[in-house]
Amino acid sequence: RLQGAVDEKDVVAQYFNSNGFERWRKIYSETAEVNRVQRDIRDGHRQTVEAVLHMLDEDGTDYAQHTFCDAGCGVGSLALPLAQRNAKRVTAFDISEAMVNEARRRADELLPPEQRARCDFRVADVEGFRSDHPYDTICCVDVMIHYPTERAEAMLRHLSSMARSRMIITFAPKTLYYVLLKKVGELFPGPSRVTRAYQHSEADIRAALRRLGWQVRREHFTATWFYFSKLLEVVRAPDTPNA
Numbered sequence: 001r002l003q004g005a006v007d008e009k010d011v012v013a014q015y016f017n018s019n020g021f022e023r024w025r026k027i028y029s030e031t032a033e034v035n036r037v038q039r040d041i042r043d044g045h046r047q048t049v050e051a052v053l054h055m056l057d058e059d060g061t062d063y064a065q066h067t068f069c070d071a072g073c074g075v076g077s078l079a080l081p082l083a084q085r086n087a088k089r090v091t092a093f094d095i096s097e098a099m100v101n102e103a104r105r106r107a108d109e110l111l112p113p114e115q116r117a118r119c120d121f122r123v124a125d126v127e128g129f130r131s132d133h134p135y136d137t138i139c140c141v142d143v144m145i146h147y148p149t150e151r152a153e154a155m156l157r158h159l160s161s162m163a164r165s166r167m168i169i170t171f172a173p174k175t176l177y178y179v180l181l182k183k184v185g186e187l188f189p190g191p192s193r194v195t196r197a198y199q200h201s202e203a204d205i206r207a208a209l210r211r212l213g214w215q216v217r218r219e220h221f222t223a224t225w226f227y228f229s230k231l232l233e234v235v236r237a238p239d240t241p242n243a
């Protein structure tokens, strides 16, 4: 099992350091030319990021007092707006050095020095990431799609141990329609072809979170033609010890 896990992670890292980097850097940009499928994915992803920010804003989050960790941050699509809201600290990491470098470049370009200084980017994988301090909120957006459910649950366990009061996570839910969509997609290999994607049973993810002592507070579902992502905001369930 461990051997398989190592291989999986290495394959994903390699993809996001090469072809995947080029593909996703463009999708996660507002200006780069993309094809129609990629544009659809870009729109879907933007909706997910907006849903996360909306949840935080709606709460009246006191950003200046709030620390965030963005696990699998990509090019910083979420980390940057968090920094722009003057978050106390944004720690963003990704397994892909290319993605992290692009996130740093965008942060250097877009953030004024005082916001940039409170934001740091590291190369690390979810389960290997270590921190001395817990984070008020840990986000993990569109990362678990790259791993089978067992690995996704292991990631949640590790993130859970570093989260003080909240986690915001997304995954691709396994429903009949999306299983079929994926099968159809697999019939069309080509430049727009997505990397291997895993869908997770929503019941499994919810049960894993419950076992770790979390309860769902709010949820959101984004679905476009080619992008779909279930978002769960979880908070510590009463009377459960911190994981």
Ligand code: SAM
Pocket: 009, 012, 013, 016, 024, 028, 071, 072, 073, 074, 075, 076, 077, 078, 093, 094, 095, 096, 099, 124, 125, 126, 127, 140, 141, 142, 143, 146
């Ligand atoms: N969360 C970002 C966002 O929503 O804009 C990026 C999403 S992108 C589809 C998936 C990202 O997860 C990639 O940047 C990839 O390198 C990263 N990733 C995949 N496996 C990871 C792991 N085990 N640890 C950390 N990052 C990982």
